[in-house]
Amino acid sequence: MVAYLAVTLLPFCWCLTSGYVSDHSELPEGLSSVEKLFLGKWAGSKERLKWEIDRKPDRSFEIVMEEVDPTDPSVTYHNYATGEWSVRGDSYYCEWKHWVGDEGDFSGIMIEKVAEVMDDRVVTVSDGGSKNTELRVEFFQMPGWSLKKE
Numbered sequence: 001m002v003a004y005l006a007v008t009l010l011p012f013c014w015c016l017t018s019g020y021v022s023d024h025s026e027l028p029e030g031l032s033s034v035e036k037l038f039l040g041k042w043a044g045s046k047e048r049l050k051w052e053i054d055r056k057p058d059r060s061f062e063i064v065m066e067e068v069d070p071t072d073p074s075v076t077y078h079n080y081a082t083g084e085w086s087v088r089g090d091s092y093y094c095e096w097k098h099w100v101g102d103e104g105d106f107s108g109i110m111i112e113k114v115a116e117v118m119d120d121r122v123v124t125v126s127d128g129g130s131k132n133t134e135l136r137v138e139f140f141q142m143p144g145w146s147l148k149k150e
Contacts, residue, residue, distance in 0.1 A: 027086055031057060035087045037117045042134035043141075052140045061085045061094070064144035065101075077102040080147035090114050092124050100147045 031039070043052045048068035055061045062082050069075040079101030085094045094110040112124035112132065122134045 027059070027088075031059075032087060034114070034117055035059075037119065038085070038087060038092075038122060041137045041140060042122065043137045044132055044134040046130070046132060050142065052137070052142050052145075053134070054140075055085055059084050059086055062148065064140070064142045064147070066142060066144060067103075078144040078147065079103055080144055087114060101144070 038055050051065045053063040065079045067077045081099045083095045083097040092112045096107050115125045116123040120136045124132045
């Protein structure tokens with residue numbers, strides 16, 4: 001299942017790379033004006049994937065994802081993950097540190113180009129030009145948050 005997840009996330013990501021320096025201590029202590037717009041609760045969806053993410057001022061995040069299996073639409077995978085995020089130049093970096101759920105443990109780094117950032121909407125672009133739109137939400141609705149306890 002982990003291999004399936006890695007293959008499935010590739011269109012969602014601009015790049016998964018081991019060359020990214022994950023030491024967030026090298027980042028400026030304060031958030032940039034763009035990073036401040038990324039803070040808080042967001043929800044997004046595309047094709048077979050839905051997610052809710054909470055980005056925090058210390059550059060940590062929590063995310064819940066639901067993904068429909070492309071080979072069996074009656075199967076939906078539920079996952080919860082934590083990690084670190086940042087915006088550097090025109091790129092959004094998201095490093096997955098801990099993963100719990102139907103698809104086992106997964107770690108990696110997602111890098112997407114930042115296309116649009118507003119108070120209520122963030123748009124990033126994955127490799128291949130696929131747009132990922134997140135809308136600001138007041139509360140989360142997806143059941144996958146129950147995985148946080150594991």
